[in-house]
Amino acid sequence: MLPAWMKSFTHWPAVQNVVNDMKQLYIFIRKEFAHVLRDRKTLLILFGLPVVQILIFGFALTNEVRNAKIVIYDQAQDVASQQLISKIEASRYFDIAYAVMDRAGIEAAFKKGDIRLAVIFPQGFNNDLLHTHHAQIQVVADAADPNTATTLTSYITSIIQDYTAAQEPYQITPQIRFLYNPQLKGAPNFVPGVMSLVLMLVCVMMTAVSIVREKETGTMEVLLVSPFSPLMVIISKAIPYLLLSLINVTTILLLSTFVLKLPINGSIPLLFAESTLFIITCLTLGIFISVKTNSQQVAMLISLMGMMLPTILFSGFMFPVENMPLPLQLISNIVPSKWYYNIVKAIMIKGLGFSAIWKETLILVGITVILLFVSFKSFKIRLS
Amino acid sequence: MIETNKLSKRFGDFIATNEITFEVDKGEIFGFLGANGAGKTTAMRMLCGLSTPSSGTATIAGFDIYKQTEQIKKNIGYMSQKFSLYEDLTVTENIRFFGGIYGLSNQQLKTKSQQLIHDLGLEKEAKKLVGALPLGWKQKLSFSIAVLHEPKIVFLDEPTGGVDPITRRQFWNLIYDAADRGVTVFVTTHYMDEAEYCNRISIMVDGRIKALDTPRNLKNSFHAASMDEVFYALARGAKRSE
Amino acid sequence: MDAVIVNHLRKVYQDKTAVDDVSFAVKKGELFGLIGPDGAGKTSIFRMLTTLLLPDAGSATVDGYDVVKDYKAIRNLAGYMPGKFSLYQDLTVEENINFFATVFKTTVAKNYDLIKDIYIQIAPFKKRRAGKLSGGMKQKLALCCALIHRPSVLFLDEPTTGVDPVSRKEFWEMLRKLKEQEITIIVSTPYMDEADLCDRIALIQDGKILSIDTPNAVVAAFPDKLYAVKADQMHRLLKALQASPLVKDSYAFGEYAHVTFEGDLEQELAKQGLTGIELQTTPVTIEDCFIKLLKEKQ
Numbered sequence: 022m023l024p025a026w027m028k029s030f031t032h033w034p035a036v037q038n039v040v041n042d043m044k045q046l047y048i049f050i051r052k053e054f055a056h057v058l059r060d061r062k063t064l065l066i067l068f069g070l071p072v073v074q075i076l077i078f079g080f081a082l083t084n085e086v087r088n089a090k091i092v093i094y095d096q097a098q099d100v101a102s103q104q105l106i107s108k109i110e111a112s113r114y115f116d117i118a119y120a121v122m123d124r125a126g127i128e129a130a131f132k133k134g135d136i137r138l139a140v141i142f143p144q145g146f147n148n149d150l151l152h153t154h155h156a157q158i159q160v161v162a163d164a165a166d167p168n169t170a171t172t173l174t175s176y177i178t179s180i181i182q183d184y185t186a187a188q189e190p191y192q193i194t195p196q197i198r199f200l201y202n203p204q205l206k207g208a209p210n211f212v213p214g215v216m217s218l219v220l221m222l223v224c225v226m227m228t229a230v231s232i233v234r235e236k237e238t239g240t241m242e243v244l245l246v247s248p249f250s251p252l253m254v255i256i257s258k259a260i261p262y263l264l265l266s267l268i269n270v271t272t273i274l275l276l277s278t279f280v281l282k283l284p285i286n287g288s289i290p291l292l293f294a295e296s297t298l299f300i301i302t303c304l305t306l307g308i309f310i311s312v313k314t315n316s317q318q319v320a321m322l323i324s325l326m327g328m329m330l331p332t333i334l335f336s337g338f339m340f341p342v343e344n345m346p347l348p349l350q351l352i353s354n355i356v357p358s359k360w361y362y363n364i365v366k367a368i369m370i371k372g373l374g375f376s377a378i379w380k381e382t383l384i385l386v387g388i389t390v391i392l393l394f395v396s397f398k399s400f401k402i403r404l405s
Numbered sequence: 406m407i408e409t410n411k412l413s414k415r416f417g418d419f420i421a422t423n424e425i426t427f428e429v430d431k432g433e434i435f436g437f438l439g440a441n442g443a444g445k446t447t448a449m450r451m452l453c454g455l456s457t458p459s460s461g462t463a464t465i466a467g468f469d470i471y472k473q474t475e476q477i478k479k480n481i482g483y484m485s486q487k488f489s490l491y492e493d494l495t496v497t498e499n500i501r502f503f504g505g506i507y508g509l510s511n512q513q514l515k516t517k518s519q520q521l522i523h524d525l526g527l528e529k530e531a532k533k534l535v536g537a538l539p540l541g542w543k544q545k546l547s548f549s550i551a552v553l554h555e556p557k558i559v560f561l562d563e564p565t566g567g568v569d570p571i572t573r574r575q576f577w578n579l580i581y582d583a584a585d586r587g588v589t590v591f592v593t594t595h596y597m598d599e600a601e602y603c604n605r606i607s608i609m610v611d612g613r614i615k616a617l618d619t620p621r622n623l624k625n626s627f628h629a630a631s632m633d634e635v636f637y638a639l640a641r642g643a644k645r646s647e
Numbered sequence: 648m649d650a651v652i653v654n655h656l657r658k659v660y661q662d663k664t665a666v667d668d669v670s671f672a673v674k675k676g677e678l679f680g681l682i683g684p685d686g687a688g689k690t691s692i693f694r695m696l697t698t699l700l701l702p703d704a705g706s707a708t709v710d711g712y713d714v715v716k717d718y719k720a721i722r723n724l725a726g727y728m729p730g731k732f733s734l735y736q737d738l739t740v741e742e743n744i745n746f747f748a749t750v751f752k753t754t755v756a757k758n759y760d761l762i763k764d765i766y767i768q769i770a771p772f773k774k775r776r777a778g779k780l781s782g783g784m785k786q787k788l789a790l791c792c793a794l795i796h797r798p799s800v801l802f803l804d805e806p807t808t809g810v811d812p813v814s815r816k817e818f819w820e821m822l823r824k825l826k827e828q829e830i831t832i833i834v835s836t837p838y839m840d841e842a843d844l845c846d847r848i849a850l851i852q853d854g855k856i857l858s859i860d861t862p863n864a865v866v867a868a869f870p871d872k873l874y875a876v877k878a879d880q881m882h883r884l885l886k887a888l889q890a891s892p893l894v895k896d897s898y899a900f901g902e903y904a905h906v907t908f909e910g911d912l913e914q915e916l917a918k919q920g921l922t923g924i925e926l927q928t929t930p931v932t933i934e935d936c937f938i939k940l941l942k943e944k945q
Contacts, residue, residue, distance in 0.1 A: 048745070246722055641813055
């Protein structure tokens with residue numbers, strides 16, 4: 022039971038209104054979930070798509086990574102280097118093709134193109150460990166295929182970390198160098214790519230289509246003639262898709278961590294916060310499209326052509342933006358997924374914190390605010 | 406022209422059309438009535454060769470409904486309230502398109518489309534998009550196009566829904582003219598006064614034909630003053646709808 | 648006070664005037680019919696009255712509220728059933744009703760007495776999805792949803808279009824009962840025979856009102872004596888009537904032809920070889936009036 026003073030509080034008209042509004046919102050959201058859950062096709066797109074995309078991209082791009090051929094140039098030839106080499110040899114990811122005797126041999130091996138990575142132990146490797154507790158290993162990777170290169174270097178790094186973990190207090194720093202494509206340009210860092218693609222698709226298309234569907238079936242007419250605020254109609258449409266999209270983000274991250282073994286190097290809360298921001302950007306875009314169109318097909322087409330294509334083209338996920346002509350580079354700046362892609366890449370792969378991505382975040386916030394403003398401006402409380 | 410014998414269509418357990426048997430003569434105007442969901446649309450689809458019956462037999466213009474659907478399609482015309490014409494083509498373009506589908510030669514198309522436009526008094530509108538025409542004109546045009554290739558039978562699915570009373574009567578004049586030329590007309594309608602314009606009508610209830618006769622005989626046997634009453638007496642007991 | 652007042656209302660789409668200087672008033676508790684074919688402008692009038700469309704000229708009030716300025720107030724008090732079935736097909740009957748009750752800030756229990764008669768008929772299907780209901784049932788559900796907040800004015804846009812005569816009859820019986828609850832009802836229909844069931848009607852064509860009055864008064868205003876004639880050769884009869892100099896107007900009407908004329912028509916028809924001629928006076932219907940008004944206009 023509520024105490025008396027609280028009871029009187031709940032009878033204030035203002036409070037009652039808020040309670041009523043919340044109830045309406047809840048009912049509306051529940052209805053929206055019913056729509057989604059009862060439509061198998063939508064469900065399939067919603068949850069099947071990220072899984073399929075992650076798996077296709079993941080396996081298409083990573084299954085070569087097993088048994089990658091590498092060479093080892095062991096200048097130290099001591100206990101520590103031998104132990105590490107045998108660890109690398111034991112790993113299923115690497116296949117030691119042959120040992121080389123000098124730097125020229127490494128170069129030759131890369132040029133022949135049959136190896137992907139070289140590990141170079143400096144002279145006095147064990148000695149450095151014993152006396153300074155610290156040693157270095159050079160890792161050289163062929164970055165012509167940047168994805169494989171990053172994957173392989175991260176494998177090597179984790180093998181080395183494994184080794185040092187058992188050898189407290191020794192530390193070994195791998196010095197990683199990428200050959201041929203040192204900046205990893207155009208790296209199909211597909212998890213961030215798939216994340217921006219899937220969120221774009223789910224949020225923009227689903228929101229736009231679900232609002233336009235109500236226009237088409239005529240239920241929007243009835244809702245507009247009700248005292249329910251039209252703005253609330255839109256907001257309560259957006260909330261379920263925000264939740265569903267967060268589920269999608271989680272699915273993608275779980276899949277990439279546990280199935281594809283791609284670790285998240287940065288802060289997970291930060292990643293989710295940035296994802297929420299991007300989802301809101303997408304929802305606003307979807308609302309904007311729905312305000313401007315009257316048929317589901319048109320909404321779908323605009324979402325696909327107008328949103329998916331720029332995401333694929335301009336986010337840097339498939340094609341390196343740096344190589345594009347200047348006008349296209351400028352266009353790429355207004356594509357929200359480009360910024361989100363960079364943010365996710367920074368957090369997931371480079372393990373960077375907020376200080377490294379505040380600019381991108383600010384730009385996304387800016388785009389969202391502008392979109393919100395424009396779509397609320399053009400939102401009509403009437404039919405036409 | 407149309408002969409059916411115990412024609413049925415089942416969807417799972419549901420018998421949409423249950424052993425309907427009837428005949429329609431050449432040049433007859435046959436009204437096909439029934440409540441919503443009585444099975445009219447299903448029956449009409451079978452007769453047009455668009456869906457295969459579950460059992461029973463039927464011939465349309467002498468062609469078997471199972472094996473000769475292609476010939477059937479060549480010999481019938483079809484018009485419905487929902488789909489009639491392409492709204493984004495002009496009157497002339499629509500005539501030429503539909504005439505072309507039925508294999509009319511260019512010469513035929515030319516004379517026929519001129520004739521048709523003249524008969525309907527659409528000379529001024531010939532170059533206008535069909536979407537810009539009033540509904541009644543669209544329906545008249547749509548009917549004329551459905552009989553352009555001189556089919557033996559024309560199927561009309563609620564052709565006059567929502568049309569004003571004058572245009573409705575003009576539309577029926579077109580139907581009479583077609584029947585005078587020997588075209589068999591098979592028509593569904595929700596307007597009971599239109600049922601009176603038919604030579605004979607059948608009333609379907611719950612998948613079966615409950616009554617089939619001339620309007621006058623039906624009114625006599627049901628002691629009813631109007632077709633409305635006859636229909637009400639029969640359809641009131643309907644178990645299912647749609 | 649009048650529940651709905653419409654003053655010189657006009658709506659123009661690109662090249663077409665859908666509603667052309669329409670004025671009428673509906674009294675509280677009245678069952679008012681807008682009768683006219685598709686494209687006459689009925690839906691546009693409804694949408695302007697339900698605040699969905701802005702008029703291009705003229706004004707209108709619903710329960711004293713202006714449809715442009717006070718749209719929020721009207722949205723609280725009006726009930727609206729659009730022409731096409733506009734409920735959620737993938738929600739069950741019960742879910743639809745509860746949803747609309749919440750949208751209108753009320754509950755089913757609060758206004759149950761109002762919808763009871765209708766709700767009882769669909770209650771056996773309350774767990775069924777709305778999309779799986781029959782045409783008549785959908786219509787009843789839609790009416791329930793439109794009534795759920797006890798609107799003071801109910802707008803029904805072509806509720807009986809495409810519905811078979813039996814369901815139509817049932818629907819009108821429901822409207823009659825609602826009238827007893829003192830709800831003002833404005834209904835549109837293309838079926839002329841439904842006009843008699845309204846308290847007052849407006850006949851409308853091409854965005855213009857042809858006549859507004861009670862059905863009886865509309866019929867009484869028919870200036871000529873109307874005859875029904877039939878013969879064994881109906882099609883020939885119709886052609887003969889059209890050609891005859893005696894005939895003022897003639898058209899098919901059910902099994903008869905309706906005709907207004909001067910002189911000895913029966914003899915003239917017999918001369919033309921028609922047999923089985925029956926000629927008698929017949930009561931004027933709304934449809935006769937509509938045809939008359941349309942022809943006068945043209």
